[in-house]
Amino acid sequence: MDRKGIMSQLPLRAQLATALGKGAATLSRVTGRGDGSVIGGRIGLVLEPQLLTLLAKQRRLALVTGTNGKTTTTRLISAALTELGEVATNAFGANMPAGHVSALAGAPKAEYAVLEVDEKYVPMVLGETGASVVVLLNLSRDQMDRATEVWLLAQRWRNALEGSETHVVANADDPVVTWGAATARHVTWVSAGQRWKEDSWCCPECGNHLHRDDPHWECKECGFRRPQPTWRLEDGTVVDPWDRRLELKLQLPGRANRANAAITLATAAAFGLDPIRALPRLHQVTSVAGRYTVVERHGCQVRLLLAKNPAGWLESFDVLEPAPGPVALSVNAQGPDGRDTSWLWDVDYRVLQGRPVFVTGERRLDLAARLEVDEVPFQMVDNVDEAVFRARAGHLDVIANYTAFQQIRAAYGRVE
Amino acid sequence: MSLRVVWIYPDLLSTYGDHGNVLILERRARMRGIEVETVHVRSDERVPLQGDIYLMGGGEDRPQILAAQRLRNDGGLNKAVAAGATVLAVCAGYQIIGQEFGDDQDRPMPGLGLIEARSGRGQVRGVGEIVAEVDTQLGLPTLTGFENHQGVTRLGPSARPLARTVVGVGNGDGTEGAFYGKIVGTYLHGPALVRNPGLADLLIAWATGGPVRQLPPSWADRLREERLAATRPAPTG
Ligand SMILES: [Zn+2]
Numbered sequence: 062m063d064r065k066g067i068m069s070q071l072p073l074r075a076q077l078a079t080a081l082g083k084g085a086a087t088l089s090r091v092t093g094r095g096d097g098s099v100i101g102g103r104i105g106l107v108l109e110p111q112l113l114t115l116l117a118k119q120r121r122l123a124l125v126t127g128t129n130g131k132t133t134t135t136r137l138i139s140a141a142l143t144e145l146g147e148v149a150t151n152a153f154g155a156n157m158p159a160g161h162v163s164a165l166a167g168a169p170k171a172e173y174a175v176l177e178v179d180e181k182y183v184p185m186v187l188g189e190t191g192a193s194v195v196v197l198l199n200l201s202r203d204q205m206d207r208a209t210e211v212w213l214l215a216q217r218w219r220n221a222l223e224g225s226e227t228h229v230v231a232n233a234d235d236p237v238v239t240w241g242a243a244t245a246r247h248v249t250w251v252s253a254g255q256r257w258k259e260d261s262w263c264c265p266e267c268g269n270h271l272h273r274d275d276p277h278w279e280c281k282e283c284g285f286r287r288p289q290p291t292w293r294l295e296d297g298t299v300v301d302p303w304d305r306r307l308e309l310k311l312q313l314p315g316r317a318n319r320a321n322a323a324i325t326l327a328t329a330a331a332f333g334l335d336p337i338r339a340l341p342r343l344h345q346v347t348s349v350a351g352r353y354t355v356v357e358r359h360g361c362q363v364r365l366l367l368a369k370n371p372a373g374w375l376e377s378f379d380v381l382e383p384a385p386g387p388v389a390l391s392v393n394a395q396g397p398d399g400r401d402t403s404w405l406w407d408v409d410y411r412v413l414q415g416r417p418v419f420v421t422g423e424r425r426l427d428l429a430a431r432l433e434v435d436e437v438p439f440q441m442v443d444n445v446d447e448a449v450f451r452a453r454a455g456h457l458d459v460i461a462n463y464t465a466f467q468q469i470r471a472a473y474g475r476v477e
Numbered sequence: 478m479s480l481r482v483v484w485i486y487p488d489l490l491s492t493y494g495d496h497g498n499v500l501i502l503e504r505r506a507r508m509r510g511i512e513v514e515t516v517h518v519r520s521d522e523r524v525p526l527q528g529d530i531y532l533m534g535g536g537e538d539r540p541q542i543l544a545a546q547r548l549r550n551d552g553g554l555n556k557a558v559a560a561g562a563t564v565l566a567v568c569a570g571y572q573i574i575g576q577e578f579g580d581d582q583d584r585p586m587p588g589l590g591l592i593e594a595r596s597g598r599g600q601v602r603g604v605g606e607i608v609a610e611v612d613t614q615l616g617l618p619t620l621t622g623f624e625n626h627q628g629v630t631r632l633g634p635s636a637r638p639l640a641r642t643v644v645g646v647g648n649g650d651g652t653e654g655a656f657y658g659k660i661v662g663t664y665l666h667g668p669a670l671v672r673n674p675g676l677a678d679l680l681i682a683w684a685t686g687g688p689v690r691q692l693p694p695s696w697a698d699r700l701r702e703e704r705l706a707a708t709r710p711a712p713t714g
Contacts, residue, residue, distance in 0.1 A: 202492060202493075210492070210537040211537075212537055212539055212540075213537065259491065260492075262487075262488030262489075262519070263488050263489055263520065263540065263543075268489070268539060268540065268543040269520075269521065270488055270519055270520050270521040400604075400605065400606075400623075401493070401623045401625065401667075402623075403493040403494035403497070403623060403666065403667030403668055404493070404494055405494065406494030406495075406496055406497030406500070406667065406668040406671070407494050407496060426696065426699055426700040426703050427700060429696040429699070429700070430671055430695070430696040430697040430699075430700045432696075433695060433696045433697070434497075434500050434501065434504050434697075435500075
């Protein structure tokens with residue numbers, strides 16, 4: 062396929078919309094109003110509502126969605142597909158159509174695109190782009206004051222995938238994801254594990270209590286059950302459909318990232334890329350938009366972990382330095398975080414006993430009340446630097462939710 | 478002294494940190510030397526009859542309908558209430574303990590009829606902080622919490638509103654929640670007892686049959702003051 066000409070192949074109005082959108086993005090960047098990845102796309106879409114469809118034409122796209130791990134998995138899949146050619150991607154996590162337009166317009170010659178998509182936007186973006194692959198990671202409660210409830214989200218995925226020719230890569234260990242993917246014609250099932258189960262004790266098909274014998278699950282009432290996966294994650298190894306054992310040596314920490322990597326390898330295979338060729342690319346990824354970044358502060362290695370919801374916090378606890386390594390928790394409740402802090406009560410903090418714990422952020426009192434009940438001793442601090450001073454350790458892990466994380470990142474110079 | 482806390486259907490009705498109410502009751506009872514035994518009743522299990530306090534949380538439309546059907550078939554909660562049990566039901570649970578509630582199309586679905594209340598779907602979703610002044614009969618300080626629901630609830634003559642709303646939507650008519658005997662329903666979702674330790678103590682007092690002694694202030698009290706200060710309308714003039 063000739064990639065050089067994709068811009069000149071666009072209708073005139075789409076070319077103009079793309080150019081003006083890019084101009085606005087540049088302006089937004091140089092005036093310091095943001096990274097420009099949303100404003101440019103927004104302007105482009107106003108001028109040409111079909112822009113996303115036009116920009117997606119003649120490319121092979123993967124859409125990546127789920128409650129947790131979208132940004133990281135998008136990054137991993139992009140890294141893998143680089144083995145095949147240039148890849149367009151919304152690396153800044155701008156995961157709605159304006160962000161997708163910017164990503165595609167920014168890489169006109171890329172034959173491949175990997176787009177992180179907000180869970181709610183999957184039907185629309187799939188419809189507009191006709192993506193060849195859709196990756197469904199997990200579904201759990203998240204910012205419930207504005208997000209849609211999980212069964213309803215899965216229902217929308219079902220509707221969007223019914224009759225679609227797209228190739229779905231989905232986590233078979235998550236019953237709600239499985240239900241959301243079950244109407245698709247072509248599915249690669251991956252056994253990627255499911256740590257957080259509080260949103261899938263009941264059958265999404267009929268509502269009866271699921272019989273679970275991890276990783277297997279099934280409904281004894283209606284027969285809805287875990288499909289047989291062709292890929293599976295076994296501790297640090299991914300077993301592929303040809304029974305090859307691919308050993309993961311990721312620099313990204315934790316079980317959740319091994320799950321993301323397993324799904325990435327299955328996605329690479331869906332693009333015709335041998336996972337053995339993809340694997341070294343995954344090992345090169347060190348941090349994703351500030352996540353897992355280590356910053357040196359006054360002789361202390363401060364590691365930043367982003368966790369936005371109960372399932373994310375559970376996975377973050379998994380990657381902490383062993384006790385008595387200190388940890389700082391920071392929670393805000395601004396719009397992007399969800400204004401409701403009730404979710405703090407869905408997380409079991411007792412695993413933090415036995416190490417110094419610091420609480421900070423705009424809703425530190427919510428954290429204090431929560432830790433008090435779990436009998437986890439803590440110190441309240443004004444910011445992460447104060448935790449660094451008080452911890453007097455060589456390493457400090459920081460777990461923060463969305464805006465709290467961005468504030469810390471900004472204070473440390475927008476670290477990547 | 479001992480207290481049996483029964484959490485009804487955490488597998489179906491638990492979306493917003495509902496577990497917090499269990500933890501607060503356990504903590505505040507144990508700090509007073511009361512032994513606590515907590516039972517999590519899954520939706521495929523029978524509701525035990527010997528509980529002292531029954532807790533019911535929030536849920537999506539479908540789980541709410543399923544939970545109501547199962548509790549009606551089971552009959553255990555109604556029997557326990559008839560025998561004098563204490564109940565705290567929040568959000569979807571609050572609607573279920575009433576006579577009827579609306580499904581996703583606002584068709585009426587039968588509830589448990591433990592309290593004279595009928596709920597339906599409102600025009601707008603009430604999402605945000607809620608502040609409400611409790612019925613003086615209960616002798617409790619101001620309620621503070623978070624609501625997230627599209628329900629509208631009308632009470633019959635035997636049920637009394639739990640509180641009058643100062644900020645937020647509540648039942649939709651300037652009142653919030655309901656109580657009748659030892660049953661409390663509220664739209665304060667999830668961990669409603671965290672910021673309202675007085676309500677937790679009232680439930681414990683009802684269930685143990687006597688007044689409970691004061692506890693020293695906790696971080697939850699500071700959180701409560703902070704939330705009230707942040708949410709209450711600024712004084713005018
Ligand atoms: Zn079933």
